[in-house]
Amino acid sequence: MSSGLTAWRHGARRQPRFREPRAARTTNEQGRTFVKVDQRPRILIVLHQESSSPGRVGHMLIEAGYQLDIRRPPLGDQLPQTLSQHAGAVVFGGPMSANDHHEEFVLRETDWLAVPLKEGKPLLGICLGAQMLVNHLGGKVDGHRDGLVEIGWYPLRATEEGKRLMHWPEMVYHFHREGFSLPKDATLLATSDNYPNQAFRYGDKAWGIQFHGELTRMMMQRWVVHGAHRFELPGAQPGRDHLGGRLIWDMHLKRWLGEFLERIFGRPAAR
Numbered sequence: 001m002s003s004g005l006t007a008w009r010h011g012a013r014r015q016p017r018f019r020e021p022r023a024a025r026t027t028n029e030q031g032r033t034f035v036k037v038d039q040r041p042r043i044l045i046v047l048h049q050e051s052s053s054p055g056r057v058g059h060m061l062i063e064a065g066y067q068l069d070i071r072r073p074p075l076g077d078q079l080p081q082t083l084s085q086h087a088g089a090v091v092f093g094g095p096m097s098a099n100d101h102h103e104e105f106v107l108r109e110t111d112w113l114a115v116p117l118k119e120g121k122p123l124l125g126i127c128l129g130a131q132m133l134v135n136h137l138g139g140k141v142d143g144h145r146d147g148l149v150e151i152g153w154y155p156l157r158a159t160e161e162g163k164r165l166m167h168w169p170e171m172v173y174h175f176h177r178e179g180f181s182l183p184k185d186a187t188l189l190a191t192s193d194n195y196p197n198q199a200f201r202y203g204d205k206a207w208g209i210q211f212h213g214e215l216t217r218m219m220m221q222r223w224v225v226h227g228a229h230r231f232e233l234p235g236a237q238p239g240r241d242h243l244g245g246r247l248i249w250d251m252h253l254k255r256w257l258g259e260f261l262e263r264i265f266g267r268p269a270a271r
Contacts, residue, residue, distance in 0.1 A: 019078045040067040041268050044080065046109070048094025048128065050208035056254065057090060057126075060261050065268040072104040076081035079112045088122030088205075088265050091129030091213065095111055097178060098131035098141045102146065110122040110136050116206070122264050127176055130200075130208030137183035137202060145236075148194050151230055152237025153245035153265060156198055156211070162189035165201075166263060169256045171199075171249040172211035173242075175223060179210060189257050194235060213257035 043066045113136040116123040127135040128183045131141045156169040179195035190199035191222040
């Protein structure tokens, strides 16, 4: 799900909540049981619905050795005043727009992005998260001039800067009707025809992508079912192409995502 699709807010069914591994319980020689404190570094996960999940971004970060600190600002969760106790942050997508200034949490969250930027913490914005970052940096978020959307699988082209950084997938999955300008002093890493700003880096630690690599198969199935009315929008692909494209392109997208997350956050043992 992605920004600019506000009508989903009240209509989508719940997705299964993302579950982290439970805290380990240990019994000592005296038979007393206690909970072992988790010493893994934390990544702040910012979600925008009760039903939202970090999907395989969450799974990959856990496998890399991190624990997740999940916050949902629209539900009243507060974001930390500092990330001194976190190794970085990921801000995910959602059905609202980064331009929904009547939503107080949108304004607060956009302003809050100053925290990781000032503290030099790794930050990844996905779709809505990237658009909030663009607004924070003085850029612009709006729809396509001809009303076109990206809902389905679309070609991605790495820029020369992007190619020097890593290998990129040829096709990526989208679900949005708004895009963003490239912020001043940001580096464009990937582009496409209808929405030319697909991925960027700002400084050494802040990154934004317009597309979705985090979707599990179950997540995509739910988006396709509950977002079917969006497939009539100009430029959107029919539902059969969403899951059909996944069979062809998702393996490459998943491999890229793992490499991309490691480039942004590294691994705890290497920090």
